[in-house]
Each structure stands twice: as structure tokens, then as C-alpha cells.
Amino acid sequence: MIGMRTSHIINKLAKVLFWRKSLPLIGGLAAIVVLFWFGGNGVVHKDGWQAVFLDNGQVYFGRLAIADDFYILKQVYYLQSEENGKEKLDQISTSSVDISQKENLTKLIKLGKEIHGPKDAMFIQKSKILFWENLKDDSSVVRSIKDYESGF
Secondary structure (H helix, E strand, O other), X not given: OHHHHHHHHHHHHHHHHHHHHHHHHHHHHHXXXXXXXXXXXXXXXXXXXXXEEEOOOOEEEEEEXXXXXXXXXXXXXXXXXXXXXXXXXXXXXXXXXXXXXXXXXXXXXXXXXXXXXXXXXEEEEHHHEEXXXXXXXXXXXXXXXXXXXXXX
């Protein structure tokens, strides 16, 4: 009788210890699943910069926040390519210039200078975003943004 009771107590103790150790792990995994399933709001580095890749091929940079149906991007920048030497090519005959020497320059442009005068925020439908990334502080894009904002 004592052996059965001891065995019963040991089984209960083992179950309690199992659940005490397992619950934090199960809770942590559930939290990760919820964060990724419902928009990944917990993984946006709030103090950092993000790159947002849209389904039309455009990439925007800024501070990302996730709302119910939209992503909100503030302090927005985007890339624009220009051909170096295009003005020179327009002034002289292309027959005397090696066109292959043209270089593409990529500039980082601050949103708001366009003809339609947008404010410095974009509300992007979630369905239009392919993916987004947190940017490193030492990336060339973040360095360029910091230089622009500091007046360099």
C-alpha cells in the first residue's frame, strides 16, 4: 500500500515538474508563431531602418510600423538611377562617343520633393509588399540617410 502511494506521488511530482519546464518553452514557441502569423510586429526594429520591397519592383527605405491592413513607412527614401554623362551625350554626336562608357549612378531620394508633394509617410497595403528587412546601422543606405539628415 505504501509503495503504491509513493509511486502515485512520484508520478504526480514528475508531471508537475514536466509542465513547469515545458510551459515556458511552449509559450515562447506560441509567441513566435503568433508574431510571424499576424504580421511580425514584434520583429521590426523600432529604432532602426527598414527596406520595403513592393510587388512592382520598387524599394523604399524608412521607419516601418505595422497596422491592421497597412504597413506605415515614415521618413521615406527611395533609389533613383541616372546615367552619368547623359547631358554630354546629348550635346555631341553619339558617333564620336563610346556609349558603353556611360555609368549608372544611383541616388537616394527623400520622399516629398515630387511634383505631387507627398507628405513624409506612406501607407502600403500588406498585399503589395513582397518582404521587408531590418537594415544594419552601418549599411550604405543607412549611412546615406544619416548624412542627408545631418546636412552633409
